[in-house]
Amino acid sequence: MSAAIEMHAVDKAFRRQRVLADMSLKVEQGQTFAFLGRNGAGKTTTIRMLLGLLQRDAGAISVLGIDPAEDPLAIRARTGYLAEDQEMYGWMRVDEIIRFVAPFYGTWDHDLALKYVREFELPLAQKIKTLSKGQTVRLGLVLALAHRPELVILDDPALGLDPVMRRQFNRDLITHLQGEGRTVFYSSHLLYEVEPVADVVAILDGGRVVRQTDTETLRRDVKQFVLSSSALAAVRDDLAMLDLQHANDEAAVTVENAGAATALLGREGLEHRVVDLNLDEIFAAYVSGTIDQASAAPPSLAAVGEEEG
C-alpha cells in the first residue's frame, strides 16, 4: 500500500521570501493527519501545491501516486478539498451549486449529496449568500465529499466556527470520513482542537515539519523539567531542548526526549520536578520556544548583592 501523500525535500519561495525549506512529510492511506502550524507558516501554500495550484521550486510531491505538477486534474478528480473560509457563488441557491459542481466529477453520487444535505440540515432553496457561517462550511463539505474522494484535504475548516459547530464538525469528520476509511489531511493552528480526531499530527515551523507523531507520544516525549541551574549545566548536552527559561538560580527546560531525560536525571541523582504540559504548551514550545542563552551562566548571589550595595 503506497502513501496517500508524500512530499520530499520541497522548497518554495515567493519572490525572496522562503516559505518552505526542505520540507518532507508522509501521510499513510486511511490516516487522519493533522497539519499544524502558526498562521503564515506555510500550511495553505503546502495544500495549494498538493492540488497543483502552485508549483514547487524544488523537491518531489506525490498525491495518490500522481505528481500534481503533471496531472493536477486527475488529483482534483479524486480529492475533496475545502479551503479555509471558502466563499462560493452568492447568487446560486444550494441546490443550484450542487447541480453545477456535480458534472465535473466522474464519481459524483447525487444521492449521497442529498443525504449529506439532509443530515447537515441545509436549506436547498436558499441562496448561498444568506447562509450562516456554519451552513457555508457544511455546504463546502457536501461539495468536497459527494464524489466519494479517496483523499480529503481540509484547510482550517473549523476556523470561524463556534464551539458547538466545531464539535459537530469533528463529529461529521469522524462519522463520514474516518468511518468510511478515507484519508484526511487536515490543517489547523489549534493543536488541542485536532487532538480528539487526529491519528497523527505534524508540526510545521520554519518551513519544515519539525515533528510528526501521534498526540500521545507527543505528550509522553515533550515535558518540562524544573531543576537548579547547576544541575542543568551537568546534563545540558544530553537534553533535546525546545525551550529554556531561567529564574533566579532555577531553570525550567522543555525537552522532546522526556523519557531519556528522566532516566538521566535519576541516574545522576539530580533533584528535579517534572511538569506535564498541555497541547497548547507543547505546540508553543515547538513553534516559539527560545533557549535563554543570556542567563545560561547563573549570576552569583554575591554579585547581585554587590550591585545593590
Next chain:
Amino acid sequence: MQTTWQALIWKEWREHRWKIALLALASVGTWAALSLMVHDPHAMFTVAGGVTATFGSLAAVLLGIAAAAREQATGTVGFLQKLPASPRRAAAVKVAFAVLGIVVPVAITLAAVWLANGLLFAGQAQPNTYDQIHNTPLGIQNWYAAVAVTTIPGALTVLAWMLAFGVNRSDEIRAAATGFLAMVLAAGAFVLAAELLEGTSIPREASLAAAALPWGLVPLLDVFRELPGMLWATGVVVALVHGGFVWRYVSRFGRTVPVRLQTVERKAARTAVQSAADWLAPPRRSPLAAMAWKQFRESTPLAVLGGVLVLGLFVIVVIANRFESSLRLLSVSDLLEYAGFVWAMIGFAIALVAGLGVFLEDLRPELQGFWRSRPIPVGLWFAVKLMTGLLATIVPLLAGLAVAVLAAAALSGTNVGAEIGRNELLWAGGMILLQTGVYLAAFTAMTWLRQPIYAGIAATISPVLFMWVIEFCGRMLEPTTAVGSIGMVTVIGCVAGAGLLTAAWQAVKHDWGWKH
C-alpha cells in the same frame, strides 16, 4: 496626531490617485489621437469639446459607482462602519475625490489644447464659429471657460445620480445598472410629461424641470440665454436637486447591516418552511452545460436590461422628436435611424460592462480557489465563459433592436424591409463587430487589471486606439482600392482580436494580473 479627516483623505487619495491620473491621461491621449487624424486646426477644439464631455461623464459614472458600491463589493464597508467616525465623513471624502476626478481630466485636457495652440499655432487657432460664442452660455466669450462651465457641472449631475441610486448596492456593476435605469426612467418620464402637456399653454418656466435631469442644465443655459433671472433659477434648481441626491448618498452610505447578520434572524423563520421543499433536481448534464448555465445566468440580467433600455430610449426619442423640424411626422427612415442610433449607443455601453463582468467574480481571490481546485480544465472554462458571455450580451441587445424596428414598421405602416438595404446591414454588422471588440477589450483588461474602474477606462479608449492604428497604417500603406482598405482593416482587426484573446488567456491560465 492625524485627525479622522486627514486619515480618510489619505485613504481615498491612495485609492484614487492612479484612477484620476489614468482618466486624465486617457482624456488627453484620446483628444491628441483624434485631433491628429484630422488635418484642421479647428478640429482640436471640436474634438476637445466632445472628449471632455465624454471623459467627464465617464469619470462621473466610474467614480460614482466606485464611491457608491466599491466598499460593499470588497467587503470593507464593515470596517468603515466600525470606525469611531460617522460613515458620513467617509462618504463626504469619497464625493470630494469623485469631483476631483471629474475636474482634473477636463482641466488637463483644456490645458493641453491651450498648450498645443500656443506651441503649434502661436495661439492663433480659433474654434469653429459653430463651437464658438453662439453655443456658449452666460455670454462667456472665452472658449476654455465656456467648455469648463458646461462640461464640469454636466458631469457632476451624472455623478449625483449615480451616487444617489447606486449607494450600498452589492457591487459596482449593480450600482451602474441601477443608476442608468434611474436616469433613463427620469428622462422618459420627463419626455412623456412634456408630450402629454403639449398643446396646453404651459409657461416657458416649466422647462426648468429639465434642470433635474442629468446634463439637463446645459440645454437650459441656451434656452434662457437672454434671461438672467431664469439662469439663476436654473442654477438653484440644479443645486437643490443634485445637492439632495448627494445628501441622500452621504446620509445613507454604509448604513446597512451585512447580509450574514440579517440571516441569523431570518433563518429561524425560513428553515421550517423550506425543509418541506426537500427535492434535489439531477445534476447538469455535462461540464459544458454546467459552465454555460452559470455564465448565462451571470450575463443575461445585464443584457436584458440593455435590451429594455434600447426599447425604452427608442420610445423616448420617438416621442421627443415626433415631428421633424419642418413639423412633418417622422418618416420610417427617421424611425429606423433612431432605433439604430439608440441600439449602437446602449450596445456599446452594455458590451463594455458585460465584458468587465465576465471574470469579475471568478478572478476574485476568495472565489478562485473554488473553481481552480476542482477538476475543471481551465481552457474549457475560459472558452465557455467568453463565448456564452458574448452571445448572452449580443442577442438580447439585438432582440431589443428587432422589437424597435418592428414597432417602427407598425407605427409607420410601411414595409420596413424595403428601407433596410445592403448599407444598413453592413452598418449593423459593423456595430456588432464594434460591440464584440469592446466586449473583448473589456474582458481582457479585466483579466489583467482586476478592477472594473481601470479596466473600464482601458476598454473605453480601446476603440480610439484601434482607429488611430488604422489611421497610422493607412498613411503608411496608402491602400488605393476599397478592397485594399477593407483588407487592411480586417487584418488589423484580426491581429488585435488575436492579441487580446492570447493576453486574456495567459492571464487566466497562469493567474497573472494585478493583485492588490
Next chain:
Amino acid sequence: MFLRIEKGSAVPISRQLAAQIEALVSAGNLAPGAKLPSVRELARQLAVNQNTVLRVYERLAREGLLDMRQGQGTFVAARPKGAALKGRRAKLAEELRQIARQGMALGLSPDELHELLSEVLAEPATQNHIAQIAAQQVAENPS
C-alpha cells in the same frame, strides 16, 4: 453512559476516557455484564477519533476490566480481575503520594495529614458512599 472530554488538558484523551470508565465501573454505575456503546457510537457521541476509543477499550480489556466479545460488543467484565484492581491500587497510591507532597509543601506534619484524612472519612457523605459499596459487595457475594 455519560463521559466528558476536557480539551486542552494536560491529561491525554485516552487516559481521561479510561479513568472515567474505571470510575463508573468501580462506583457500580456500570454493573458487571453491562453493555458499553460500540466504538463507533462512542466516538461519534464524544467527537473523538475511533482509534482512540478502540485503544481505550482494548487496554481496559487487557487489564481485565472490560470484556470485548467478537461480533457482540464490549461488556463490563463479570468479575474484574485482580490485576486490574492491583493496577488501580498502584494508581491510587501514586495520587496519595502527590497529595502527601502537596501537604508537606503546605507545612503539614505527617500526623496532621493523617488527621485530615480521618476527618474526610468521617464526613457523612463519605460514610454514605462506603455503606453503599459494602451493600453492593454483600449482594454480589452473599457468602
